[in-house]
Amino acid sequence: MIDINESQKIVAISNTGPLISAFQCEKVDLLKLYFSLVYITVTELVELQKHGWSDEIQRLINDRFIVVIEQFTDHEKEEAIRLSKKIAKEPSSGDKNWHSHIPEAEAMTLMLKRMYLKIEIILLDEKSARNIAQEMKLSFTGFPGLLAKAGLDGLLTQNDIRKLLKTCQQHGTHYSDHLIETTAKNYGR
Amino acid sequence: MKTVPEPNAELLTAEDVHTDVAFLNTILARRSAESKAYDILQHPNVRKMLDKLISEGVCANDEEAIEKALETLVTTIR
Numbered sequence: 001m002i003d004i005n006e007s008q009k010i011v012a013i014s015n016t017g018p019l020i021s022a023f024q025c026e027k028v029d030l031l032k033l034y035f036s037l038v039y040i041t042v043t044e045l046v047e048l049q050k051h052g053w054s055d056e057i058q059r060l061i062n063d064r065f066i067v068v069i070e071q072f073t074d075h076e077k078e079e080a081i082r083l084s085k086k087i088a089k090e091p092s093s094g095d096k097n098w099h100s101h102i103p104e105a106e107a108m109t110l111m112l113k114r115m116y117l118k119i120e121i122i123l124l125d126e127k128s129a130r131n132i133a134q135e136m137k138l139s140f141t142g143f144p145g146l147l148a149k150a151g152l153d154g155l156l157t158q159n160d161i162r163k164l165l166k167t168c169q170q171h172g173t174h175y176s177d178h179l180i181e182t183t184a185k186n187y188g189r
Numbered sequence: 190m191k192t193v194p195e196p197n198a199e200l201l202t203a204e205d206v207h208t209d210v211a212f213l214n215t216i217l218a219r220r221s222a223e224s225k226a227y228d229i230l231q232h233p234n235v236r237k238m239l240d241k242l243i244s245e246g247v248c249a250n251d252e253e254a255i256e257k258a259l260e261t262l263v264t265t266i267r
Binding site: 004005023024034051052095100120121126130139140144145174175176178179 | 190191192195198199200201203205206207212213214215217220221227
């Protein structure tokens, strides 16, 4: 078992996908194990509300575990538009409309531009956004990566990982059977 | 009704998960090292000794003082 004290936890910023996965399989506690604070942008908050996750996200905002960034400078807005266009152009992007990628592009922009927030990692499940994050030399993880880390730390068995990712899959998150099985086998206790 | 954005997004691979774990391991190791370093440097006796070494010109900064102190210690126990 690991014991991470509060001062060693990571400040993160998240896109909607990994948060929704944590809600779907009821594993928000794992986020709280590794992260001290998670920023989201107001467009992400709206997206979460649109997809029916208002209560879950509000609870975390009330706990002060999630902090919503509402204001952007003109320069940040321009940078977010530039990044969202890049994400939309990625061959792996399933949605070529750049407006759809504004939430993750805003999250990346905050990580790049607001050094004082001390954001060390961005939570991203979407392949096209991850490719751009990699290009920008940002550290990132998806929700399966987080479960894998918990498995590596002795917190989850192979069966736990399999069941949790299957639950997300059954609720509509696009994790393949192969990904679920290899993650469980490679990282489960 | 609870839904997900972009249900047809491209799938993550096992390789992606390895990358994610590597990022998490690196950051958590760095946070742990920073936390330990902070605790050590805040210790009054350690702080006093480091400040003395720097003010007397023996070492330029904390890093050099710690490195030299460890080298001296290792040489002593050989």
